Amino acid sequence: MNNSFVDGTATRASARPVTAAPTDEPVVLELSAVKRHFGTGDRRVQAVDGVDLSIRRGEVVALLGPNGAGKTTTLDMLLGLTEPSSGTVRVLGTTPQRATSSGSIGAVLQTGGLLGDLTVGETVRLIASLHGADALDRVDDVMARADLEHLARRRVSKCSGGEQQRVKFALAMVSDPDILVLDEPTAGMDVTARRHFWDVMRADADAGRTIVFATHYLEEAEQFARRTVVMHRGTVVADAPTALLRASLGERTVSATVDEDAGALVALLSAADGVAGVRLDGDRLSLRTADSDAAARILLDNGAHDLEIAAPTLETAFTALTEN
The missing domain is CATH 3.40.50.300 (P-loop containing nucleotide triphosphate hydrolases)
Incomplete structure (x- = not known):
């Protein structure tokens, strides 16, 4: 695709x-x-x-x-x-x-373990030492930026998964x-x-x-x-x-509350140009369209109320691009 x-x-x-x-x-x-x-x-x-x-x-x-x-x-x-x-x-x-x-170039990867017996501070200083004196001078700043100062004496093995990710972030930053x-x-x-x-x-x-x-x-x-x-x-x-x-998909989601007898309105919207996915759930009608103003006008002219228009999300685009 x-x-x-x-x-x-x-x-x-x-x-x-x-x-x-x-x-x-x-x-x-x-x-x-x-x-x-x-x-x-x-x-x-x-x-x-x-x-x-x-x-x-x-x-x-x-x-x-x-x-x-x-x-x-x-x-x-x-x-x-x-x-x-x-x-x-x-x-x-x-x-x-x-x-x-x-x-x-530095990296924070999913894979690659840390030495569990070392403390967080020892780990950061060890890796910094491999990059020279300038990197060692950055250790305090890097620990602060990774929000690790209060964990400096904790053994890595005692850190949670999220805390270990922050340790990896600090290691990636020591070389600037x-x-x-x-x-x-x-x-x-x-x-x-x-x-x-x-x-x-x-x-x-x-x-x-x-x-x-x-x-x-x-x-x-x-x-x-x-x-x-x-x-x-x-x-x-x-x-x-x-x-x-x-x-980029252009479509917005339009929804509104409608009367119980909304069959004619559903048919009208389903036949409208550029309208898709018309659905009635109880008294709540929703649809997708690139021309939300036109759809809203049809809904309001036919007695709908509590109108909502939602812009497309990145999830919408992502799903459309990867669904096949």
Whole structure:
């Protein structure tokens, strides 16, 4: 399936998806015709299938997709943890391995354990020592930004899943990387910790740090990503500013309370141009339409009241893009 977004309308077409508007910032992450498969013969799995993606300095990009879409494999290739079967991956103009070893790119990943016998403070200082004196000087600041100061003496094994995610975040930040790659970074965090985490990320992005994150929390992408890339079956099916992607389907949900005898109104709306999904649940009628004003006018002219109009959500767009 390939969906293009043109003038705010979603259409199924062979054209490439509309990408985020170019800026004057340099490209810092670039994947060109990247493919990655695992196994051979009947057991071959095409995890990533021809991804072209460019991300510029200071962008906050959400990578969305159902399980098996290729998100984690794509992030692994950006970090040099796995090589593409074909195509090229460049990070800050060099190979992912060189960028990672220099500390220019940091990551918070789902996998990869921490040393449970060390305390949180010892863990952060140990990793900082591998990056030199400047990183050691940043330990206190990084601990504060990850909200770990009160946990400094707690053994990692005694930390909750969300707290361990914050430890991983601190480890990713000690090298002061230009790029952060985050794979489900807030998994296990409570609401307060998630809010604090994204406040820090937003400030980092405003200061010029590039952030790419995969998440299952659609509301995180909606609230924090300026650009959203949707993957499905190893390919990019949409790439656009988050607000445009959310609005691209064009349809709004309109609902209202109607009289008990609403059969004629249901028939009238069902026959109207651009109206879909007309449904009557008790005395509450709902529908989807790109022209919410026209639908609202029909409803009000026929005695409906308590009218509500809801704009499309990112979840709506995500579902439409990945349902087949």
